[in-house]
Structures are given as C-alpha cells and as structure tokens.
Amino acid sequence: MTRPMKYALYALHRGENAQPRRLADTARRVEGLGFESLWVGDHIALPDDAPDSATEPRLEALTTLTYLAAVTDRIRLGVGVLVLPQRQPVLLAKQLTSLDVLSGGRLDVGIGVGHVEAELAAFGVGMADRAAMTDEHIDVLLKLWRHDRDHDGRFVTLHGVVQHPGPVQRPRPPLVVGGHAAAAIERAAAVGDGWFGWELTPDQAGETIARLDRARRRLRGADATRLQITITPPDPIVTPDDVRRYAEAGVDRLVLVPGSMTVRGTDAVIDHAATHLLDAAGRG
Template structure:
C-alpha cells in the first residue's frame, strides 16, 4: 500500500511556529507518513537559471517568501510529534559543509528518535551558488563526495577522509546517528539524478512529475540503473510528488512500486484552520496509521 506524505512546511504560512506545530501534530494523528521540507538559502527576483521542475522554467515561490532552514523547521516538527517520519525534500547538499552537516543531521536523527532522512539535491540556481561562494560547476561530483564523507563520519568513531572536495584526518564527530547511518534520499527527475540514486542513494524523491505514466517511466529507468550497478532495486524507498495527483491513482502507484506519494500543498495561516485542513486532506486521501519505513539502517516493519 502506498503511504502519503506532506510537503507543506517551511515556506510562507508553513514557516510559522504555530502552523508547524498544528500541521505536524495533526499529520501524525491522521496517519501521514512523512513531513518533507525543502530548501533555498537565497532567491533572486529575476533569475537567469532555469527551474527544472516547471515547463516555464520559473519557480512558483515568490522571491520574498519566508523560507525556513529545513533542519531547523524539522527540529520544531520533531518536537511536536513522536512517530511521523521527517525528511528534507530536498537539501542542496553542495552548498553545505559536509562535516557540519553530518553533525546537524545526526543531531536531528538522535533527537527525533531515528525518524530523519536526508533528502539531497545538487541545486539548479547558479545565483544561489554565487551568493554562497560555492562553485556551480561539478556540483554533482561534490555532492557524491560529501555523502561519502558524511557516511564516514556517521559510521566511524575516529574518522578520516581524503577527497577532492572534503578532507579530514582522525576526527571525532558526535553524536552519531541512532543507527550509525542517516538514510540519504536523492532528489531529481533527470537520468543523472536517477543514476545517483541507483549508485549511492538509499531512496529517490521525484518532484512535480506530470502524471502516473511519468512516475512509472522514471521508476523503470531507476530499476534498470540499479541492476546495471549490481544493486537490488528493492533496497531503495521510492517517493514522488505529482503536479495534480488524485486519490484514485494510489492503486496505480502501488502497482508501479511507489512507496510514498508526497502532497505538495500550502497550509492556511491560522493554526486552528491548518489543523482542520490536515484532517480534510487525510479524509480525501484515506490515509492510515503509517508503519515505520524501511530504509538503510532501519528494520522492516
């Protein structure tokens, strides 16, 4: 059965503390599987960079909208809940220091009781990279190396790593994640993004896909790529957000092998209305209390 997640917090009305508390608690009670929060550090009014998830190449979020840091937003969501999963959808990994991020991710994982998954992307806005002083070129290679470096820090008590973009020697970084690993979910719809998921990801998060057929096509390519690199496709947890999903499609998603459909929605600004809004979504999508998800380092339900 396909579970249903919410990508509703961190932006605009979803950046309010009271709305985060209300939506997170109501989503948990209603059986939603995961709370997803995305990231942009900076926005610009007239970007030259093309947004890859819209036909017109422009992101729908206004440049002056409140956009919380996803790890901080999820820490508040974690404090308001006990069982629902938490995930960045997605964090722009090459814009971060991997040693610091490894500590932040492990801290959130420990404080949430092992509920956190780190969804990552390579980024698309050259203007954002420029503002942060990070090279836009070779960001995919930087991302892969950062993941390897963070996994080393999570796994080993005394960790060393030597790469092109990250290096450290005999360092200790604590706390460790609850299971010495944080699941890393690869975001993106392109063949390159799918290959990253197949090669070193623990899951995949497709975003703003057009319809069931596009989801099926991307999942088929991902499974083929897993086989090409000698991985069992069943090792990956598959999540996707669609442009205009319908509850009747859930059975089709199950047949495809999708694990989670993510609803990208904006809550009301009033916390009482936001709580009722979550309940209406749950009734529409016939959610059920979710079992613990299976990803690397976690037990199957």
C-alpha cells in the same frame, strides 16, 4: 501485490505555515490523522526571478525539522531535498546526526545538486562543480557516520577526526536522492536508499522507476534491494484511483504539496487526504 501507500505533507516551512504555533498545531494534527511523514525543502537565498517566490517566508530546513521533532512523537521527518553543495559536509553530518538522535530516529535525508545558479554562487559554488561536490559530500557524510577518520578529496580533507554519537538509525538515516537527470539516476542507484521525484504523473513515475531499477541492477547486482520511491504529484488533490496507479507504478510515498502556502490551501490538502485517502486506507 502493491504495498500500502505512505502519505506525507510538504511545506510547513513556507508561507503562512511558517509560524511557530501554526507549525506545531499542524504537525500534531497531521500526525494524529495518520500521515507517515512531514517534508520540507531547502532554499536559503533566492534571486528575485526565481520560480519560487523569493519574498515568501521560508524557514531553514534543518532548523524547522528540529522544531517539528520537538513537537511530535511518531511522524517521520524528511528534507526534500538538501542542496548538498551549499552545505559544509562535516558540519552537516553532525547536524543530521543530532536531528536523528533528537527525533528518536525519524529522519529521512533527501539530497540533490541544486539548480539555482545565483543561490549556488552565493555559497561560492559554480554550476560546473556542483555534481562533483555533491558526490564528495555524500562520501564524507557516509565516512563520518561510519566513524572513518580520514578523507583526502578535492573539496574536503579529514585527518584523524571522528564524530560521536552516531545516528540512531543504522547504519544511518535513509538517503533519498532527488533529480530526474541521468546523473541523478546513477547517483540514486549507486548510493541511495530511495529516490525523490518532483511533480510526476503515475506514467512518468513508472518510466523513471524502470530507469532506476535498471541502473540499480547494473551497479549493485540482481539481488540489490529496491529503492524506496517518493513522488510529489502535480496536483495534491489525488483520488484513490490516482493512488492505485502510483502504487502499481512502484511508488511508496506520495508527498502532497499545497498549491498555495497559505493556511487555507494547506488545510484543504490535509482535509482532502484525511477524508479520501487516510480514512479509506484505515489511516495508514
């Protein structure tokens, strides 16, 4: 038997949505309609030729989620995904813990290696080092959240330091690993609580979930808990039949990404979901 689908909205940090009043009003509306979560992305400095517009307004991810935490009460807050090599992990651990505390334990932490070479270079990160940095930064986050005091690695060294308070969620906020490459699948299976896939059809999602399940069993044994699967569909206007197919493939959450980051484009996605998905499911 499939579980009820969770519905999320992406991109209140971008375009015409990235205004304080618009952010607050839309977040409260989406929460009232029964969306399960709000997700934002993480790009800090894009080159002019980036696939995503470098000139479109784009707010910083964790700052935006902190603002959204202050204007909502129940809806979960996710970042999909943090470009982990661009983030200093000791500071990031404190930022994420603070956000989890201030939101009352509503944070989901998506993580990835990044793919925009010029953006990574702006932070002094080479493409060849990004995967190794990501894995070590994950290790540092987990150690600080466990109150471990020492880490001696290639990129980070900790000696006798600790952070308080710890996250509200125990043992920590869920880690949702993004990426479709073999290394990302292994990383999700090894350390993740979930996996984030971008613009996948139900068939594509099902194929990747099978890979994740095989890797999870190999790395963690037959009794390993299943990963929570988050997918953005190629088209945000999904039908109940689309939802059924995603659910049968093993997807837990659909993150709806507006085709344009305008008020009109975003509201169209919200209105469609409210009428055809949330109402049909008894609002979650």
